[in-house]
Amino acid sequence: MSNKIYNWHFVASDIQSLGFGNFPIIELAIAEKTICLALYKETLFAFQAICPHAGAKMVNGYLDAQGNAVCPLHKYKFTLKIGYNVTGEGYNMRTYPIEIRDDGIFVGFLS
Numbered sequence: 001m002s003n004k005i006y007n008w009h010f011v012a013s014d015i016q017s018l019g020f021g022n023f024p025i026i027e028l029a030i031a032e033k034t035i036c037l038a039l040y041k042e043t044l045f046a047f048q049a050i051c052p053h054a055g056a057k058m059v060n061g062y063l064d065a066q067g068n069a070v071c072p073l074h075k076y077k078f079t080l081k082i083g084y085n086v087t088g089e090g091y092n093m094r095t096y097p098i099e100i101r102d103d104g105i106f107v108g109f110l111s
């Protein structure tokens, strides 16, 4: 059981209004933080906008067939759920919890 305390921030009223279009990853600013959102198999994930390796913008990357976020620069791969660096270079990506509530989609930042 996690004892982390999050501050929850409104993201959007629903997934459709986020404007993914044909893009699997989008970037947006929430509460003075820029993050990425990815939509994979109708599930929404949130993670850091800048690659933990050398700072590439993850919004310019893509999702592979297994649903990993792939950095556009050196192609390191990270799981969407916990940011684990599945290609083994040792750089894990920060992820943020998402909650779908009756009044919208919220992302949690550690307080």
Ligand code: FES
Pocket (backbone or CB within 6 Å): 051, 052, 053, 054, 055, 056, 071, 072, 073, 074, 075, 076
């Ligand atoms: S900057 Fe992302 S893998 Fe190198």
